[in-house]
Amino acid sequence: MENPIHSNLPQELILEITLRLPTKTLLRFKCVSTEWNTLIRSPNFAKQHFSHKSNQELLLAQRYNFYKEKYTLVLFIDDSLSQYDEPDHLQIPGTQIIMGPLNGVFCVEFGFGLNSFGDYKLVYIQYLWDNESDGPYYPCIISVYNSGSDSWRHFEETDFVNYERSVYKSLVNTYLNEVYYWLMVHVDNPPSIACILAFDMRQDKFREIKGPNGIRTVDVYLGLYGDSVALLSDEKHKFVDVWVMESEGHWSRIFKVGPIEDICWPLGFWKNNALLFETSTTNELSMYNVRTKALRTFEDHEAGRYLFGVFIYKESLVSIKGEGDNCYMWDTSSDVLMDFFRRQLRNR
Numbered sequence: 001m002e003n004p005i006h007s008n009l010p011q012e013l014i015l016e017i018t019l020r021l022p023t024k025t026l027l028r029f030k031c032v033s034t035e036w037n038t039l040i041r042s043p044n045f046a047k048q049h050f051s052h053k054s055n056q057e058l059l060l061a062q063r064y065n066f067y068k069e070k071y072t073l074v075l076f077i078d079d080s081l082s083q084y085d086e087p088d089h090l091q092i093p094g095t096q097i098i099m100g101p102l103n104g105v106f107c108v109e110f111g112f113g114l115n116s117f118g119d120y121k122l123v124y125i126q127y128l129w130d131n132e133s134d135g136p137y138y139p140c141i142i143s144v145y146n147s148g149s150d151s152w153r154h155f156e157e158t159d160f161v162n163y164e165r166s167v168y169k170s171l172v173n174t175y176l177n178e179v180y181y182w183l184m185v186h187v188d189n190p191p192s193i194a195c196i197l198a199f200d201m202r203q204d205k206f207r208e209i210k211g212p213n214g215i216r217t218v219d220v221y222l223g224l225y226g227d228s229v230a231l232l233s234d235e236k237h238k239f240v241d242v243w244v245m246e247s248e249g250h251w252s253r254i255f256k257v258g259p260i261e262d263i264c265w266p267l268g269f270w271k272n273n274a275l276l277f278e279t280s281t282t283n284e285l286s287m288y289n290v291r292t293k294a295l296r297t298f299e300d301h302e303a304g305r306y307l308f309g310v311f312i313y314k315e316s317l318v319s320i321k322g323e324g325d326n327c328y329m330w331d332t333s334s335d336v337l338m339d340f341f342r343r344q345l346r347n348r
Contacts, residue, residue: 018045020054023315043118046317059270060090060313061285064306075313079271081287081298119148121201123180144204153204173311174222174229178202181209181229183222194220194231212243212251223268225254237263237280257288260295267310278307285310 018026018039026049030037039045049055059076061084073090077083126141142155174181184197194211211220211231219234228244231251235241239258243251257275264280275288279297283306286297 015048019049019052023049023317026317040317041319043318046319050314050316050318055314058313060311062308062311064308066306071308081270119146121146123199124152125182144199155206174224176224176227176229181222183220184208196222196229209245210249212253215243219265221266223266225269226272232266234263234266240266240275240277242275255290257290260288262286267307270310276310283307 018029021029026040030040056079058078059081061074061076062071063074064071072086074084074086075090077085122145124141124143124145144153144155145151146153178201180199180201182197184195193213194215196209196211198207198209199205200207215231215233219237221232221234223230223232225242225244228246230245231243233241233243235258238260239256240260240263241253241256243253245251260277262279262281264278264283267276267278267285270276270287273289273291275290277286277288278284279286282297284297284299285307286295288295
């Protein structure tokens, strides 16, 4: 039988056809022949397929039902956001915090990025509780996992996260140009001026960045707007000021959204021209178009449910670990925690 990858068609045309195919179809084609398998498993092919215009961006929302004590992921199946599904393959039992995606890869409970060598990195910041003081124990655990070397690096100097400064989760994914960003709160004089903790994936270094002048940390959210880091300042749950960082430490307010009644908290942007937020009265997803001023609410009558975050979803052929595995877990409870306590004992 003739190998199906060999044909009278030019290789460029074959590549263009395969790049347009859905991920599920391509995964089946891996079984056709060794050559198909090699092509589809190629990192370069996976990168081209992920960025191809036919690979549509979809909106993925995470919600929680406190009656059922259950997290679910809801996938809107087109740009209109008029229909959604709950695909079984996207449900991760017990998952609370999801970060990403990056090249179609999601991460649970960590800061998540990629360096210029193509190595995925996880930034692990863990606070421990001190029963004697009834507060956080410092120093906290700060470690970085590198998928390229399959190893953890522990940071001995962690003074930038201490009794006076705490790191807060950003709006789902604030990784940009090999740097991950978190909102940082100075707790010595609340409400304090908003600032940002940045981690450079290239140099494995942390640094602090000042936020816009006069913006306080009360009702401020960190996210991305296009190719810029953005701060969303929620004013009285009716207005949202959107600031973007033009260069490190230099900010501009690009627009103000509102007045809108019933804003619980902003969730991020969809296609750059629509602000997504959760309503305060019904806990439903709403979308405000910043150009047309149109407001739309997506009704969901399930009792006891509220939104936990929104994500941009694209199909991906990227494998995280090993021979096509799609999920990899690190035992941080044993490895990272034990290393942390060993280092604390050595420093005493």
